[in-house]
Amino acid sequence: GENVEQHPSTLSVQEGDSAVIKCTYSDSASNYFPWYKQELGKRPQLIIDIRSNVGEKKDQRIAVTLNKTAKHFSLHITETQPEDSAVYFCAADASGGSYIPTFGRGTSLIVHP
Amino acid sequence: DVKVTQSSRYLVKRTGEKVFLECVQDMDHENMFWYRQDPGLGLRLIYFSYDVKMKEKGDIPEGYSVSREKKERFSLILESASTNQTSMYLCASSLDSGGSEKLFFGSGTQLSVL
Numbered sequence: 001g002e003n004v005e006q007h008p009s010t011l012s013v014q015e016g017d018s019a020v021i022k023c024t025y026s027d028s029a030s031n032y033f034p035w036y037k038q039e040l041g042k043r044p045q046l047i048i049d050i051r052s053n054v055g056e057k058k059d060q061r062i063a064v065t066l067n068k069t070a071k072h073f074s075l076h077i078t079e080t081q082p083e084d085s086a087v088y089f090c091a092a093d094a095s096g097g098s099y100i101p102t103f104g105r106g107t108s109l110i111v112h113p
Numbered sequence: 114d115v116k117v118t119q120s121s122r123y124l125v126k127r128t129g130e131k132v133f134l135e136c137v138q139d140m141d142h143e144n145m146f147w148y149r150q151d152p153g154l155g156l157r158l159i160y161f162s163y164d165v166k167m168k169e170k171g172d173i174p175e176g177y178s179v180s181r182e183k184k185e186r187f188s189l190i191l192e193s194a195s196t197n198q199t200s201m202y203l204c205a206s207s208l209d210s211g212g213s214e215k216l217f218f219g220s221g222t223q224l225s226v227l
Contacts (some may be wrong), residue, residue, distance in 0.1 A: 001172075009153065032214050043203070043218040044156070089155060099144070099207060099214040100171075105155035 002027045004092050006104025014112050019077040021107045023090035026071065030092040032099065033066060033073045038087045038106075047088075048075070080111045116140070119204050119219035126226050132191040134222050136204030143209045145187035146216070147171075147179065150201040159202075162187055194226045 003026040013019050025033075034049035050057045050064045050073065057064050061080075066073040077084055087108050091101035120135035138145065144163050148156040158171030160179040168179050176198060180188045187206075191198055204219040 006155075034215070036216075043220045044216075045218070046215050049215070093214070099209075100146075100158070100161060101214070101216065102158075102172075103148075103156040105153060 002030060002092055002102040004090060004102050004104045006090050006107060008107060009105065010108045010110070012110045012112065013080055015080060015082060017080055019080050019084070019109055019111075021075045021088055021090070021109070022072065023074070023092075023104050024070075024072050025092040025102075027092065028068075028071065030071075032093045032101075033064070034091050034101065035064060035075050036089045036091070036103075038089065040086070044089060077109075080109075082111050082113050085109055085111045117204055117206055117217050117219040119202075119222050121222050122220065124222055124224045126191075126194050126224065128195060128226060130191075130194050130226075132194050132224065132226075134189040134191075134202055134204075134224070136187045136189070136206075136219055137185050138187075138206040138217070139185065140206070140208070140217075141184065142206035142217075143184075144207045145181065146205040146207075147177075147187065147189045148203045148205065149173065150203055150221070156203065159189065191224075194224075196226050198224065199226045200224060 006023045031052040036044040037047045038044040061078050063076040087106045089106050090104040117138045146161045147159040162168045162181040178190045202222045205216040
């Protein structure tokens with residue numbers, strides 16, 4: 001099945017800095033790569049996603065890049081703010097039919113004011 | 114907005130008890146999922162269902178079963194709870210594949226087995 005590796009497990013930055021979280025996947029047939037944000041005590045929520053026919057996607061301060069050849073995708077957050085502090089999960093799909101995502105282990109991002 | 118509701122936020126059970134975790138979604142979604150969340154291990158799939166009465170094992174199904182008698186409801190059952198099943202359990206739903214893969218999560222049930 002699909003295997004998703006996520007790094008780093010913890011990331012600490014100063015407010016205003018950029019943050020980058022990286023994921024690799026194993027199944028070359030995967031074609032949908034979402035990122036979920038989970039604030040402390042809350043449910044995970046989708047913040048951005050990318051499909052395999054696109055190399056980069058941006059939404060205000062967040063962006064995701066995809067390198068299909070290397071089976072690697074990354075989340076970029078610019079001008080970080082304290083409210084960006086959360087656990088971020090990447091995922092990749094694992095089947096050819098219904099979408100069944102495999103998640104990375106998560107990155108705890110801490111933004112210091 | 115889609116609402117995925119889990120019946121309990123916190124549960125405390127004894128070893129050997131049968132435990133039911135309930136999840137209801139209100140947007141006619143095809144797919145429903147049960148995940149287990151443990152620190153450092155991320156979200157691990159226990160079971161999923163893509164239709165009423167249909168179920169498929171995920172990555173860690175041992176010790177669990179599920180029931181989907183109605184489209185909106187997906188139940189996770191711990192037949193005989195054990196201490197290593199102490200965890201946060203998250204239910205999720207999605208419409209289908211092909212452009213509708215976004216998962217909507219419930220707020221989770223923190224289960225403690227003593």
